[in-house]
Amino acid sequence: MFDLTGRTALVTGASRGLGRGIALALARQGADVAVNYRGRAAAAAAVVGEIEALGRRAIAVQGDTSAGRESCEAIVAATLQALGRIDILVNNAGITRDNLLVRMDAAEWDEVIATNLSGPFWMIRAVARPMMKARGGRIINMSSAAGRMGNAGQANYASAKAGLIGLTKSVARELASRGVTCNAIAPGLIETELTADLPQQARDYVLGVTPLGKIGTADDVAAAAVYFASDEAAYVTGQVIGVDGGMVMGS
DSSP: OOOOTTOEEEETTOSSHHHHHHHHHHHHTTOEEEEEESSOHHHHHHHHHHHHHTTOOEEEEEOOGGGOHHHHHHHHHHHHHHHSOOSEEEEOOOOOOOBOGGGOOHHHHHHHHIIIIIHHHHHHHHHHHHHHHHTOEEEEEEOOHHHHHOOTTBHHHHHHHHHHHHHHHHHHHHHGGGTEEEEEEEEOSEESGGGTTOOHHHHHHHHHTOTTOSOEEHHHHHHHHHHHHSGGGTTOOSOEEEESTTSSOOO
């Protein structure tokens, strides 16, 4: 078991799905958690309640990470004011706007890049100084198998998630001397609300290209996040771990 007692985490897009699972997993290991959400206030409040029931402190922080620098800085400031510190940042907020390349419009491209790539950049920028001053911190970015192998109909999403891997490595190099690590998780198909309506044909295809032959769970992804957030991962930075059942195997 990894001990996160005394740590404070900020998880973006934490009102449901992977973000909720990660927030709860961090709290189970002892962390206090700021639950960021964009529009699902009731769902975020429910996650806060679950975390508090575990005996940890928790707050809900409204804010749109895709809105740029000021919005992200406000999310960080609200967390610092309420909880005093940020030891762990999990950039989880993400969207999809799938379409074929020749049909994709500017809005579908811009919205995904703004949420899935620019948002994490501004969040990292906002926590960098507090973490460097504290001479320690854990930054965890949620990439995707699509960012490692591409995916038809997801040029915007795959580009953003691939860019997030490059951002992860650059941040890892810049902040290492101050004791701050930055790593990424690249999930395959995970069972969440967002994938619940996936057509059976698509599910069958994913199962066919996944060596373990099953779809993952939010707990599978959260376990990787807890590891990256822990002291046991103090010598791990700039890495991408695929939680994908073997779908993508790097050399």
